[in-house]
Amino acid sequence: MPDLTLGFDTSAAHCAAALLSGEDCLASRHEEMGRGQAERLVPLLEELLAEAGVCWRDVTRIGVGIGPGNFTGVRIAVSAARGLSLSLRAPALGVSITEATQFGxxxxxxxxxxxxxxxxxxxxxxxxxxxxxxxxxxxxxxxxxxxxxxxxxxxxxxxxxxxxxxxxAPAAFSPAEAIARIAAKREVVAGERPAPLYLRAADAAPPSDPPPRILD
Structure with missing residues (x-):
């Protein structure tokens, strides 16, 4: 079987993933959700692998949406990609949502x-x-x-x-499939890891209470 690329994205109100074998998309999921991506992402990925009849150790490359988008969603996906990259010893590559949007x-x-x-x-x-x-x-x-x-x-x-x-015009591919296709062909740079791409300040305001006093 050709190299398998797993791509996923939670930068917006969705949890999305796609699995490629060479140029062929073996499986794809896109679930609309405003919250709960942190709990749903890994089970969704496992369902995707099961649908394609492969397992985690078969994945040779990971693509992840790095934003810009929802702060929490971007962090969820990037953290998952980094963790999977370490455990699977597979390179993880970040793809911006705008690049994925116009791909194809x-x-x-x-x-x-x-x-x-x-x-x-x-x-x-x-x-x-x-x-x-x-x-x-x-x-x-x-x-x-x-x-x-x-x-x-x-x-x-x-x-x-x-x-x-x-x-x-509509996008040629779903976000996750576009991310996977871009990552599958992108050059791997040793030591480079995906990082969130933020273009705006966080919506959450800093706490108004003073920080706790640290006692010696």
Missing amino acids: SKGPVLAAVAAPRERVYLEGFRMARPVSLDLHDLDALPEGLTEPGLTCIGSAAEAVAQRIGAAV
Whole structure:
């Protein structure tokens, strides 16, 4: 059997995973959920492996969504990937959600992923004018985003396309399958581990109580 790549993501309100054998997707799951990813992720992965008729030791590479997205969700997936990488002795590679969103597309693409409070994560691919990954207010998008043949893809694609006059297209792959396909072909760098990709401050406010006094 060719090398097996396990990809998964919990950066948004879902728990998603896919298993690839070479170019073939052996199994895929996508469960919508606002919370509970920490408890659901490993059982879901085990169900995925069982469905494909393989076991943990058959996995040779791991791909994980590193965000940007939900803080807790990103940490859950990245921590799981690191732990599995150590236990399975398989490399883990991080993939941004915007890269996964546009994977498999052609021509100029603006990946648009919804963020809280009427904001959006944007990143351009194959565009004449480079658009680096950043967080923007939907009603205050940067000027000059539109160009001939531009397509918006992602959970906020329609909202962005309406504002800039671009076309909309669906993603070619589910998030987890795209992550797995990217990770399967990405070069492994020795000692490099996936890390969360954050572009905004945490929603949780710091505690207002003073820190405890440490006694000698």
